[in-house]
Amino acid sequence: MRMQSTNALFRRATLSSSTSTLSIVRRSTLTATRGFSSTSTTPRTSATTNSSAALPLRTPTRTRQFPTTATPSTTRTMASAACSTSPSSSSPGYEKIPNTSIRILRTVSSVRRFRKPLTLDSRSVALVPTMGALHAGHLSLIRAAARDNHHVIVSIYVNPAQFGVREDLGSYPVTWEADCEALAKLDRELADDGENLGRISAVFAPTTGEMYPAGFPGQELDSKGSFVTITPVGEVLEGASRPTFFRGVATVCMKLFNVCQPDRVYFGQKDVQQTVVIKRLVEDFLMPIEQVVIVPTARDQEDGLALSSRNVYLGERRRKVANVLYRALKAAEEAYAAGEGKRDRVGVLGAAQKVMEETLAEQMKLSPSERVKFEVDYLSLADPDTMLELETVDTKKGGILSGAVRFLPVEEPKEGEDLGHSGGPLVRLIDNIILPPK
Ligand SMILES: Nc1ncnc2c1ncn2[C@@H]1O[C@H](COP(=O)(O)OP(=O)(O)OP(=O)(O)O)[C@@H](O)[C@H]1O
Ligand SMILES: CC(C)(CO)[C@@H](O)C(=O)[O-]
Ligand code: BAL
Numbered sequence: 001m002r003m004q005s006t007n008a009l010f011r012r013a014t015l016s017s018s019t020s021t022l023s024i025v026r027r028s029t030l031t032a033t034r035g036f037s038s039t040s041t042t043p044r045t046s047a048t049t050n051s052s053a054a055l056p057l058r059t060p061t062r063t064r065q066f067p068t069t070a071t072p073s074t075t076r077t078m079a080s081a082a083c084s085t086s087p088s089s090s091s092p093g094y095e096k097i098p099n100t101s102i103r104i105l106r107t108v109s110s111v112r113r114f115r116k117p118l119t120l121d122s123r124s125v126a127l128v129p130t131m132g133a134l135h136a137g138h139l140s141l142i143r144a145a146a147r148d149n150h151h152v153i154v155s156i157y158v159n160p161a162q163f164g165v166r167e168d169l170g171s172y173p174v175t176w177e178a179d180c181e182a183l184a185k186l187d188r189e190l191a192d193d194g195e196n197l198g199r200i201s202a203v204f205a206p207t208t209g210e211m212y213p214a215g216f217p218g219q220e221l222d223s224k225g226s227f228v229t230i231t232p233v234g235e236v237l238e239g240a241s242r243p244t245f246f247r248g249v250a251t252v253c254m255k256l257f258n259v260c261q262p263d264r265v266y267f268g269q270k271d272v273q274q275t276v277v278i279k280r281l282v283e284d285f286l287m288p289i290e291q292v293v294i295v296p297t298a299r300d301q302e303d304g305l306a307l308s309s310r311n312v313y314l315g316e317r318r319r320k321v322a323n324v325l326y327r328a329l330k331a332a333e334e335a336y337a338a339g340e341g342k343r344d345r346v347g348v349l350g351a352a353q354k355v356m357e358e359t360l361a362e363q364m365k366l367s368p369s370e371r372v373k374f375e376v377d378y379l380s381l382a383d384p385d386t387m388l389e390l391e392t393v394d395t396k397k398g399g400i401l402s403g404a405v406r407f408l409p410v411e412e413p414k415e416g417e418d419l420g421h422s423g424g425p426l427v428r429l430i431d432n433i434i435l436p437p438k
Contacts, residue, residue, distance in 0.1 A: 094110065097180045097183060097184050097203070098180075098184070099184060100183075100184045100187050100188075100200075101187075101199075101201070102183060102184065102187060102200050102201065102202060102203060103201065103202040103203070104202070104203050104205060105202050105203065105204050105205070106204075106205055106206055106207065106210070107206065107210055108206070108210055108259050111153070111202070111204055111259050111260055112259070114201075114202055115260065115261055118150070118151060119261070123150040123151055124148070124149040124150050124151070124197070124198075124263045124264070125149060125150070125151045125152075125153065125260065125261065125262050125263055125264075126145035126146075126148070126149035126151070126152045126153070126198075126262055126263065126264045126265070126266060127145075127152075127153050127155065127256060127257070127260045127262035127264075127265045127266070128141045128142050128145050128152060128153070128154045128155070128265075128266045129155045129157075129252075129253060129256050129265070129267070130154060130155060130156055130157075131156070131157065131158045131159065131172065131309065132156040132157075132158065132173075132174060132175060132176065132179050132309075133172075133173040133174065133175050133179070133309035133312070134156075134175070134178070134179045134182045134183070135298075135307045135308075135309065136298050136307055137268055137270060137297070137298035137306075137307040137308070138154075138268075139182065139186050140268075140295055140296075140298050141266040141267070141268055141295045142154060142183075142186060142200060142266075143186070143190070143196075144266055144293060144295045145198075145264070145266045145293075146190045146196045146197065146198050146199055146200065147195065147196050147197060148197055148264065148293075149197055149198050149263065149264060150197055150198040151198050151199075151201040151202075152198055152199065152200045152201060153201060153202045153203070153204055153260050153262070154183065154200060154202075154203050154204070155203070155204040155205070155206075155256055155260070156176075156179060156203060156204070156205045157204070157205065157206055157211065157252070157256075158172050158174065159211070159248055159249070159252040160208060160216065160217055160219065160248075161212075161217035161218075161219065161227075161244070161247070161248030161251055161252060162242075162244070162245050162246075162247075162248025162249050162252065163219060163244075163245075163248070164219060164242055164243070164244055164245070165219045165220060167242070168310075168313075168422075168425070171313075171421070171422040171425065172309070173309055173310075173312050173421055176205075180203075183200055183203065186200065187199055187200045204256075204259070204260065211252065211255055214226065217248070217251070219244060219248075220244070221243050221244055223244075226251070227247050227248075227250075227251050228247065228250040228251045228254050228281065228285075229246075229247050229250065230246060230250050230277045230280045230281055230284070232386070232388065233246075233273065233276050233277055233280060233386055233387045234246030234247065234250065234277050236273075236382075236387055236388065236389075237273055237378060237380055237382070237387060237402065237404075238273050238274075238404070238430065239273070240378075241377055241378070241404060241428075246273075246274070246277050249274055249277060249278075250277055250278075250281050253265075253278060253281060254281060254285070254287075257282075257287055257289060261288075262289060263289065263290045263291075264289065264290055264291045264292075264293055265278070265282075265289055265291075265292055265293065266293045266295060267292065267293070267294055267295070268294070268295050268297060268298075269294050269295065269296050269297045269432070269434070270297040270298075270306050270307070270308065270430070270431070270432075271430070272400055272402055272432040272434070273387050273402070275292070275294050276384075276385070276386075276387055278292055279292050297431075297432075299326070300323070303323040303326075304323050304326045304327070304330070305319075305322050305323040305326060306326065306429070306430075306431045308429060308430075310427055310428075310429060311429070312420060312421040313420045313421045313422060313424060313425060313427040314407065314420045314424070314427055315410070315417070315418045315419040315420030315424045316417065316418040317370075317372055317410055317417065318372050318407045318410065318420070318424070318427070319420075320372070321359065321363065321372040321374070321407075322407065322429065324355065324356060324359045324374065324405065325403050325404075325405045325429060325430075325431045326431050327355050327359070328351075328352035328353070328355040328356050328379070328403065329352055329401050329402070329403060329431060329432065329433045330433065331351040331352055331354065331355045332348045332349055332351045332352040332379075332381075332401050332433070333401060333433050333435065334351065335347055335348050335350070335351035336348045336393065336399075336401075336435055343392055343393045343395065344391065344392045345381050345389070345390060345391050345392065348381055348393070348401070349379050349380075349381055349401075352379050352401070352403065353379065356376055356379075356405075360373075360374065367412075368411040368412040369411070369412040369413075369414055371411070372407065372408075372410065373407075373408040373411070374405050374406060374407045374408065375405070375406045375408070376403065376404075376405055376406075377403075377404035377405065377406055377428065378402075378403060378404055379401075379402075379403045380400070380401070380402045380403065381393065381399055381400075381401055382399060382400045382402065383397070383399065383400075384397065384398055384399060384400050384434070387400065393435060395437065395438040396437050396438075397437055398434065398435045398436045398437040398438075399434075399435045400432055400433075400434055400435070401432060401433045401434075401435060402430065402431065402432035402433075403430065403431060403432070404428060404429070404430045405428070405429055405430075406426055406427070406428045407426065407427045407428075407429070408426055409424055409425060409426055410424060
């Protein structure tokens with residue numbers, strides 16, 4: 001594999017729409033928002049481009065394959081994953097996580113029944129939306145929510161609408177039992193810590209039938225259905241690589257907000273573009289949510305890799321190299337901090353690109369049974385409010401450094417090698433660093 005070194009990776013499209021729209025039975029109007037190198041094999045829809053300085057780092061062959069093709073039935077199984085917590089004869093009529101007061105709510109009507117008296121009692125309610133496979137990053141969101149709210153609802157729902165047809169819906173990790181144990185343990189910790197206003201009151205784990213009454217949601221760009229789209233922010237970067245992703249996220253989050261009626265919602269900085277989309281959703285649709293709280297990215301304490309449910313796909317060999325994106329972003333952050341001359345796009349992102357190239361070159365010196373191959377999807381220096389690419393950072397406003405990397409399946413597995421969840425498919429990881437205003 002060869003790193004390409006052109007100067008025209010990032011091209012900003014002239015966007016066809018700049019407003020958020022709620023569309024019923026709509027055809028998507030997404031347009032391509034990035035140019036690709038001429039060697040790219042993926043056809044892109046045409047877009048008017050300008051010559052925003054670009055960072056190359058794209059390999060000639062661009063694969064968009066995610067590990068497996070999902071089927072609706074897989075999702076239904078996942079969404080209704082069985083729990084060992086069936087109601088006992090002494091139960092109050094709803095499921096609970098064993099030895100806790102955490103209710104397991106599976107229907108919209110049960111959440112509404114739970115929620116109503118809390119409004120009458122002026123109790124504050126926080127929602128922490130997740131797709132399960134809980135890790136310490138999720139727990140930090142729940143801790144933040146319990147600090148400031150009387151009740152915390154954690155939703156666990158693997159939302160099919162945000163997965164593209166070739167993405168990893170079918171193999172997305174589902175760890176319901178472990179999730180329940182983690183929530184029970186955290187709730188005990190919250191009970192012992194006098195600093196919290198509240199605790200975990202409920203887990204909302206709906207089926208797809210509950211969340212999508214009209215039927216399994218379309219995953220194609222031109223699928224019919226009731227969708228929420230947030231543009232232009234949802235079209236660039238992650239939205240360019242995963243064209244239906246933010247439509248799915250915004251749609252499911254609006255549903256979750258409508259059901260749970262939270263006063264505050266909690267999201268992780270790890271998915272920084274998602275936080276910008278959610279803020280627009282809440283503001284533009286006048287949703288009665290007091291605050292969208294963004295919680296810092298939880299990282300591996302040793303090498304800084306951002307915790308992510310998808311890290312389980314990596315296996316041992318790729319895990320050792322997986323922090324390359326974080327190291328690259330740190331180098332860009334340092335270049336930015338170093339001074340005026342380095343606040344332009346080329347100076348800042350060039351530092352990140354160098355780390356990527358050097359790391360790949362080191363890997364390519366190894367044999368196929370030792371090395372790790374990866375491709376950089378994008379490196380970005382963007383405006384914090386719009387996620388549109390910046391030529392220079394206005395230090396009064398700051399910026400967001402972000403990137404996405406695809407780790408290819410290992411070439412020659414060794415005997416007994418840990419290849420990762422689901423056989424170690426291609427795994428795409430994202431990360432970001434916020435450049436704060438100075
Ligand atoms: N390392 C992290 N630090 C802080 N928040 C995180 C971290 N990882 C995930 N979150 C947040 O947890 C919420 C639920 O995320 P999700 O369930 O998709 O987990 P994930 O680890 O991001 O999974 P994936 O690997 O699919 O991206 C989101 O708001 C997400 O930003
Ligand atoms: C916000 C979310 C739970 C919506 O499905 C998901 O995108 C996630 O876990 O980040
Ligand atoms: N944490 C974002 C969810 C997703 O990648 O599908």
